[in-house]
Amino acid sequence: MATQLQLTPAPLRARLRRNRLRVLLFLAPGLVGFAVFLVYPLVMTVWLSFTNSNMISPARFVGLRNYRYLLDGDPLIWHAIRNTGWLVAVMVPAQVLFALGVAMVTARLKAGASLFRTLFYLPALAPPVAATVAFVCMFNPNSGPVNRILGLLGIHGPLWFNSPGWSKPALTLLALWGSGTMMVIFLAALLEVPAELYEAAELDGAGSWHRFRYVTLPTISPVVLFATVTGVIAGLQYFTQAMVASQVANGNIQPAPGYPDGSTLTFPQQLYIAGFNQFHAGYACALAVVLFVVAMAFTVVLLRRASGFDIEEAPR
Amino acid sequence: MSESRGGPVTRTARRPRRTVAASLLAATALLAAACTTGGATSKADTGADDTTPVTITFWHGLSSPHETASVNAVLAKFHKKYPYITVKAVAAQTDDKVNQAIRGGTAPDVASSFNAANVGGWCSSGAFQDLTPDIEADHVDMSQIPKAVQSYTAFGGKRCTMPWLADTFGLYYNKKLFAKAGITSPPKTMSELAADTKKLTTFNADGSIRTAGFMPYLGVYGMLTEHLVPSWGGKWLTADGQSNVGGDPAFAQALTWQKSLVDWFGAKKLVTFKAGMGDEFSAQNAFETGKLAMMVDGEWRNSFIKNDKADIDYGTAVMPAADGKSQLYGAGYVGGNVIGMPRGAKHPGAAWKLIKFLTTDTDALTTLADAIGNVPTTKAALDSPALGLSKDPNFAPFLQVFKNPLTTTTPASADGGAYLTNFGHFVEKWQTGSVPDLKAGLTAVDKQNNAALKLGQ
Numbered sequence: 001m002a003t004q005l006q007l008t009p010a011p012l013r014a015r016l017r018r019n020r021l022r023v024l025l026f027l028a029p030g031l032v033g034f035a036v037f038l039v040y041p042l043v044m045t046v047w048l049s050f051t052n053s054n055m056i057s058p059a060r061f062v063g064l065r066n067y068r069y070l071l072d073g074d075p076l077i078w079h080a081i082r083n084t085g086w087l088v089a090v091m092v093p094a095q096v097l098f099a100l101g102v103a104m105v106t107a108r109l110k111a112g113a114s115l116f117r118t119l120f121y122l123p124a125l126a127p128p129v130a131a132t133v134a135f136v137c138m139f140n141p142n143s144g145p146v147n148r149i150l151g152l153l154g155i156h157g158p159l160w161f162n163s164p165g166w167s168k169p170a171l172t173l174l175a176l177w178g179s180g181t182m183m184v185i186f187l188a189a190l191l192e193v194p195a196e197l198y199e200a201a202e203l204d205g206a207g208s209w210h211r212f213r214y215v216t217l218p219t220i221s222p223v224v225l226f227a228t229v230t231g232v233i234a235g236l237q238y239f240t241q242a243m244v245a246s247q248v249a250n251g252n253i254q255p256a257p258g259y260p261d262g263s264t265l266t267f268p269q270q271l272y273i274a275g276f277n278q279f280h281a282g283y284a285c286a287l288a289v290v291l292f293v294v295a296m297a298f299t300v301v302l303l304r305r306a307s308g309f310d311i312e313e314a315p316r
Numbered sequence: 317m318s319e320s321r322g323g324p325v326t327r328t329a330r331r332p333r334r335t336v337a338a339s340l341l342a343a344t345a346l347l348a349a350a351c352t353t354g355g356a357t358s359k360a361d362t363g364a365d366d367t368t369p370v371t372i373t374f375w376h377g378l379s380s381p382h383e384t385a386s387v388n389a390v391l392a393k394f395h396k397k398y399p400y401i402t403v404k405a406v407a408a409q410t411d412d413k414v415n416q417a418i419r420g421g422t423a424p425d426v427a428s429s430f431n432a433a434n435v436g437g438w439c440s441s442g443a444f445q446d447l448t449p450d451i452e453a454d455h456v457d458m459s460q461i462p463k464a465v466q467s468y469t470a471f472g473g474k475r476c477t478m479p480w481l482a483d484t485f486g487l488y489y490n491k492k493l494f495a496k497a498g499i500t501s502p503p504k505t506m507s508e509l510a511a512d513t514k515k516l517t518t519f520n521a522d523g524s525i526r527t528a529g530f531m532p533y534l535g536v537y538g539m540l541t542e543h544l545v546p547s548w549g550g551k552w553l554t555a556d557g558q559s560n561v562g563g564d565p566a567f568a569q570a571l572t573w574q575k576s577l578v579d580w581f582g583a584k585k586l587v588t589f590k591a592g593m594g595d596e597f598s599a600q601n602a603f604e605t606g607k608l609a610m611m612v613d614g615e616w617r618n619s620f621i622k623n624d625k626a627d628i629d630y631g632t633a634v635m636p637a638a639d640g641k642s643q644l645y646g647a648g649y650v651g652g653n654v655i656g657m658p659r660g661a662k663h664p665g666a667a668w669k670l671i672k673f674l675t676t677d678t679d680a681l682t683t684l685a686d687a688i689g690n691v692p693t694t695k696a697a698l699d700s701p702a703l704g705l706s707k708d709p710n711f712a713p714f715l716q717v718f719k720n721p722l723t724t725t726t727p728a729s730a731d732g733g734a735y736l737t738n739f740g741h742f743v744e745k746w747q748t749g750s751v752p753d754l755k756a757g758l759t760a761v762d763k764q765n766n767a768a769l770k771l772g773q
Contacts, residue, residue: 052773055419056441056659069771075764076737078538142592162587163747250535251593259535260587261744276412278731279437280771 049285055275059282067287077287079262080270083168083242087234087266088298091172093286094225099179103186104216117187124180132244135174136161164263171241171264182227189223190216200249225306232298236291265292280306324555342663348595354597367423371402372666373424375409375417377653378688380597382623383407386687390680394673396500401666414658418443423658425667428480431724432468432651432731440730443658456676460694468510469654471728478675480650481690482615485543487636491629493527493609504631504645506547509610509636513577516609523579525589528602530610532577533586534743536691537596537603538613541743542626542726542736543649545570548638553727559735559765562758569638571746571754578747615709619689632710634717647722652693678702691718730773735765 024031049066051057055284070077106117123131138144147157160167197215206214217224242264245256250256257273258265269285275284324517330342333439374391378384384407391403404425405655411434417423427444438444451458456511458466461479469477489502497516503509509530515527530538532575542552550566555561561567593607596599597620604626612635621628637645655674673680684690686704691714697703705711717723729735742751742761751757 011443052771054437054441056443065771069767073764073771075761076741079741127694140591141588159584159587159591249591251537251590251596256535256740257742258741259506261748261750262741273737276415278734278737278768279769280439283771 011170013047045285045288045292048282049289051285053282053285054279055281056279057148060145062282065285067273069283070286070290074270074274074283076262077267078259079258080265080267082191083263083265084236084238084267086168087171087238088232090174090240092169092231092235094172095175095179095182096224098176099182099227100186100224100269102179102183103190106183107190117184118130120183122177124168126177126178128240130180130300132241135170135177136245136248137206139170155316160259164261167245167249167260167263171245174241174245177303179296182231185227189220208217221306223300229299229302232302233295236295236298237268238266239272242266243269318615320716326442351689364485365663367400369400369402369405370663370666372426372663372670373404373406373668374426374428374619375406375414375424376428376655377407377430379408380620380623382619383688386684389687390674390684391681393683394670397673398666398669401669403670414444415459418658418660423660425657425661426655426670427646427658428655429477430653430655431733432477432654433728433736435469435477435654436471436728436730437732438656439474439476439728443659445659445661445664446474446476447657447671448475448669450672451475454668454672456672459600460676460696462695462718464650464692464725465652465693468651468725468728471730478671479693480653480655481681481685481688482650482693482718483616484691484714484723485538485612485614485635485649486602486713486717487610487633488613488617489610489633490606490608491631492604493606496748497609502631503636504553505636505639505642507639508606510573510577510580513610514580517581519753523585525585527606528586528608529587529673530577531586531593531608532563532574532581533583533590534574535740536590536593536749537601537611540554541567541739542568542651543612543635544574545637546647546649547641548723548726549641549644549724551724553729557693557727557729558770559762559769560652561739561765562755562760562762566638567758568754571743573638575747582749583624599626601626603630604628615691615711616689618708618710622689630710632713634713647720647724648717650718650725653689654658691715729769731771736766738768 047061050061050063051059052062052065088131094139102120106113106120109116126134139146141147141157141159141162144160146160150157160166160170193216198211201215203209246256246259250259257269268291271284271287271291274280274287318508329626353746376387378387384405387405393403394403398725409427413428414423414427414429435444439446446757449496450456456662465479465482469475469479487502487511487554493516494500494502497512498511500513506548513532514528518526520526528537531537532540534541534544545552545566548570551560552571554563565572575615586605593602596603599605601620601624603611603613604621604624606628618632633650637643655671657664657671661667664680673683674684676694678694678697678700679702681692682700682703685692685697689711691705692698692703698706698718706715726733726736739761742757745751746754
């Protein structure tokens with residue numbers, strides 16, 4: 001290295017150094033932001049997960065105690081894991097499929113396309129808390145319009161947000177109603193599929209399913225992958241709607257996380273309760289580390305499975 | 317010196333690495349230190365004689381217009397007494413916000429809470445300052461505050477909060493519905509309560525509940541386990557702070573009584589009815605609209621009924637006692653607002669003056685108690701002729717509960733009452749019929765609660 005450096009003329013070395021400094025200078029805002037808002041919180045979270053921190057008094061190192069409590073002590077964590085797992089496995093695919101379906105329908109509309117696109121997108125603009133409150137009221141088994149309409153059709157409506165078996169499907173309906181953003185992204189991708197590809201496929205005798213499978217899907221697969229990855233991460237972090245729905249459905253001024261019967265208690269909610277209600281910030285950090293690792297694992301697996309498949313086949 | 321890439325290069329490379337490692341360690345230590353709030357305010361800085369004009373911030377959880385107006389009226393009296401202290405009151409603040417402000421170093425000078433369950437966490441973590449030096453310096457007569465009330469406002473030998481009015485719980489009943497059902501007096505035992513419930517309940521043609529005599533489903537309005545088990549004399553924690561719900565038969569007895577009434581209604585019917593009960597703190601409250609004939613609630617409901625202008629002829633009574641435990645008739649649950657000085661309060665001297673005024677000044681206590689319909693927390697205020705509430709027959713049962721020596725509370729724990737959260741989840745399963753063995757279930761809750769209590773140590 002020293003020999004190589006000696007062979008390099010001094011003015012050139014100085015120019016290289018100046019170039020590097022300039023690059024660093026331009027990168028600095030990003031690097032500082034990355035360090036302050038990602039690296040620092042991440043490092044601190046990992047460190048605090050090995051302590052008895054309550055974020056008020058000085059923390060003490062407790063080894064793996066928080067992780068042991070997670071596996072064999074917390075009476076509610078498995079509820080939370082099961083519920084979050086359900087949301088990722090059912091709600092996220094349902095949301096992706098629904099958004100894709102709506103986008104495909106609105107992409108084909110000849111008349112009133114803009115109106116329908118706007119109508120389907122509008123719910124996404126509603127603040128999550130307000131939307132959830134409205135949704136719980138609509139699905140109120142006693143006085144809500146949904147069960148009244150079902151009653152007119154001779155169907156005895158379920159208890160929705162007041163039933164352990166129906167609360168998560170009800171939250172899924174809420175997610176479908178609010179999937180306008182995902183719909184718009186799919187719509188943009190669908191409108192980018194070259195029309196001549198469809199024409200060629202039709203000439204080759206491809207039916208609508210084959211056109212979708214071999215033309216549409218490969219073309220929009222990067223967008224599907226994006227929607228799935230972001231959907232899974234959002235599913236793992238699902239908090240606000242579940243928290244609000246449980247409290248509104250319970251009708252009590254006291255927060256009722258998980259109501260009814262722990263069915264809406266999600267992993268991030270349990271993290272919040274441990275850290276902010278029960279003074280167990282160290283344990284909450286352990287939960288956050290687990291959540292981060294799981295989210296990262298999902299992302300890596302999804303990206304690896306996607307690579308070399310549809311994306312590479314996508315026509316350019 | 318060798319020109320090879322061995323020795324010298326490696327040594328020079330290691331030095332920066334060590335420096336970097338040391339810097340990282342130092343930075344980590346600094347950052348770790350940054351994750352705790354600043355040091356507690358020095359108690360020497362009480363500013364007892366300091367009359368420099370100062371503005372202090374006071375966060376409280378009261379939010380109804382009549383409540384905030386009442387607080388402001390009392391604060392005006394404080395300002396008259398201490399003209400150099402201006403209080404900036406911020407209403408509708410929650411414990412979560414207070415905790416976050418303490419962690420962020422932006423805590424108010426004085427904060428109050430409805431939730432005494434958090435006192436344990438605040439005292440043990442140092443989130444709220446120990447007021448003992450101020451109490452001793454000002455010779456505050458703590459014997460003016462009943463023992464039960466003193467117990468839920470301190471933890472682990474630290475008095476980090478003072479009681480700021482108390483809440484006791486009793487039975488509200490609709491006189492018109494009682495008369496219609498031929499019931500002449502409120503129930504005194506739990507068997508009578510169950511029998512009256514059945515008489516008062518009416519159903520629609522489709523079998524759904526039209527009027528519920530009583531709502532036995534736990535978690536609805538004031539029908540919480542902590543308000544029910546005092547009728548059986550249940551104690552949540554043992555003397556050494558361990559969970560006691562499996563060890564104390566009162567819990568199994570109370571839950572068995574409660575479940576039998578839930579089963580009489582049918583859990584699904586109750587849940588459907590509950591969904592249409594209306595918001596607890598609104599004029600649509602089911603008791604205020606006549607859909608619920610009896611309910612457990614705090615003394616404040618009297619004030620809400622008046623302010624909501626509810627068209628209801630009602631009476632109040634102490635909670636019925638469990639059968640065979642008549643000595644508990646007249647006792648009940650007491651909890652209440654607590655008030656303290658968060659860590660990092662900028663004006664501790666003025667803050668203490670406000671806390672002392674609000675919690676020990678008889679005029680301040682009776683004025684606020686009368687205005688928002690809460691129980692005053694000193695004996696002098698309770699006995700004061702100025703206390704208008706003492707002349708209200710619907711308030712009398714709540715004062716009776718407050719004075720009863722067998723009245724109990726939910727004791728403070730270092731984890732902010734996590735034992736109540738765990739128990740609440742267990743109860744949800746129990747009342748929907750998912751717990752086959754009650755005794756085993758309660759023993760498991762004890763184990764969970766004790767594990768949670770150890771986590772913060």
